[in-house]
Amino acid sequence: MNPLSPFEDQLASLLPRLRRFAHGLSRDPADADDLTQATIERALRSKAQWEPGTRLDSWCYRIMRNLWIDTARSRSRKAVHEAPEEEGLNVGEDPREAIEATVDLKRVMAAMTRLPDEQRDVVALILVEGFGYREVSEMLGLPIGTVSSRLVRGRTALLAMVGES
Amino acid sequence: MNDDDKFFAWLDGELAPPEAAEMEAKVAADPKLQRLAEQHRALGAQLRGTFDPIAAAPVPERLQAALRPPAQVIDFAAAKRARSMPALAQWTAMAATLAIGIFVGTRAPQGTDTPVEAQGGKLYAAAAVNQALDSQLASAPAGDVRIGLTYRDQAGEICRTFTARAASGLACRSGGRWQMKGLFAAPEGQGTSYRMAAGMDPNLAALVGSTMAGEPFDAAAETAAKAKDWK
Numbered sequence: 265m266n267p268l269s270p271f272e273d274q275l276a277s278l279l280p281r282l283r284r285f286a287h288g289l290s291r292d293p294a295d296a297d298d299l300t301q302a303t304i305e306r307a308l309r310s311k312a313q314w315e316p317g318t319r320l321d322s323w324c325y326r327i328m329r330n331l332w333i334d335t336a337r338s339r340s341r342k343a344v345h346e347a348p349e350e351e352g353l354n355v356g357e358d359p360r361e362a363i364e365a366t367v368d369l370k371r372v373m374a375a376m377t378r379l380p381d382e383q384r385d386v387v388a389l390i391l392v393e394g395f396g397y398r399e400v401s402e403m404l405g406l407p408i409g410t411v412s413s414r415l416v417r418g419r420t421a422l423l424a425m426v427g428e429s
Numbered sequence: 430m431n432d433d434d435k436f437f438a439w440l441d442g443e444l445a446p447p448e449a450a451e452m453e454a455k456v457a458a459d460p461k462l463q464r465l466a467e468q469h470r471a472l473g474a475q476l477r478g479t480f481d482p483i484a485a486a487p488v489p490e491r492l493q494a495a496l497r498p499p500a501q502v503i504d505f506a507a508a509k510r511a512r513s514m515p516a517l518a519q520w521t522a523m524a525a526t527l528a529i530g531i532f533v534g535t536r537a538p539q540g541t542d543t544p545v546e547a548q549g550g551k552l553y554a555a556a557a558v559n560q561a562l563d564s565q566l567a568s569a570p571a572g573d574v575r576i577g578l579t580y581r582d583q584a585g586e587i588c589r590t591f592t593a594r595a596a597s598g599l600a601c602r603s604g605g606r607w608q609m610k611g612l613f614a615a616p617e618g619q620g621t622s623y624r625m626a627a628g629m630d631p632n633l634a635a636l637v638g639s640t641m642a643g644e645p646f647d648a649a650a651e652t653a654a655k656a657k658d659w660k
Contacts, residue, residue: 272496279492284484297489302568304495309578312644330648334568372472372479390441391473392480397443412434419437423472 271311274320275304281393282324288388289332291377299335303328322403325393329385329404336381375425383418390415440466544574544593545609554600554607562589562600562607563659566651577629578637579646579654587659588640590633597630599637602659611636 282303286296306327307314314323376384389400390411397415401408438444439452456462544558554562561574569576577590577597588601588610598612613630629637646654 276493276496279488279496280484280486283488283492284480287483288480297492298570300492301495304492306567306648308496309645310647313647327648331568334566334648334652335570338566338569372475376476376479387476388480391476397438397441409434412438416433416437419469419472422476423468426472426475 302331326403371426375422383414386414387418552609579651580641582640583642
């Protein structure tokens with residue numbers, strides 16, 4: 265066997281959460297897992313840049329979000345007019361299929377994919393991943409006021425799309 | 430902070446006690462705000478209900494595997510320290526370069542899609558490899574060419590590793606072009622698998638380890654270097 269070193273070990277324990285964030289960012293489940301894999305590979309390669317004693321989770325989330333921006337940019341150049349179909353959410357190895365999805369949950373998922381990228385990442389980081397405003401502001405290199413106003417816009421738009429429940 | 434931001438900061442537990450108490454009282458006195466708070470709490474619960482099962486689901490094997498393969502985790506610091514046989518690594522690199530150079534030269538007529546071209550006794554990237562080195566980021570989805578690491582060598586030039594169909598290699602900037610420093614054929618049977626890019630060829634890893642100054646670029650540094658034309 266090949267035991268994991270402490271760094272890899274911590275990374276392994278972060279995998280489920282990183283994967284959840286990837287699914288929050290990406291419209292497509294297969295893309296989300298590709299993004300997670302790319303994040304692990306990048307984190308392993310950049311291991312020396314992580315300062316022990318600082319939060320590994322924030323560091324990994326930042327890597328993932330930056331990789332996502334790169335991919336999303338190159339993709340939007342390729343397919344500007346290919347709007348995602350909501351039905352497309354059910355394609356592929358989707359862990360979400362295993363859920364007894366209620367109409368509400370589907371609606372939330374679809375609404376998330378319609379948010380602008382810069383609102384979606386803040387919404388996912390704070391409302392799903394449970395980070396604080398300050399942590400997200402440091403993670404994304406944004407003023408805290410920007411984080412807070414993107415969050416307000418994102419959640420207000422989400423609520424309008426999901427409707428009252 | 431405007432009132433909207435303050436209301437939501439309160440809802441998220443982000444307000445300091447005196448302000449929080451103030452907002453608490455304001456909401457208690459305003460049925461509209463109460464309703465808004467309820468709606469947004471429900472939205473938060475829906476969001477977590479939607480995404481939490483993903484974190485609770487088993488992690489796919491390929492993601493767990495990404496953490497494990499020994500070849501994939503290259504400790505460059507250790508590689509640098511272990512520079513006991515740099516001459517051998519260089520020699521191997523040159524021999525492989527020569528082999529591929531000959532291969533390319535005999536198999537494909539000049540001017541076609543060869544990924545390498547010779548000029549003044551040196552080999553430079555051409556065609557798809559050149560294009561990828563110029564414009565592709567490591568995070569790009571795998572096409573014919575996949576970019577690996579980007580870093581500065583000890584002469585201060587930017588170098589990038591790449592994987593093409595049946596080979597991986599290292600090219601560094603020289604006179605505004607990508608000069609090939611090494612090209613290594615993939616082991617038999619792995620020629621068509623892009624996944625091999627995950628585990629760097631040991632010869633290539635040695636070459637990288639012996640030339641790199643500092644650390645490999647992260648995504649931001651890579652993007653910035655591209656914007657400056659790899660200078």
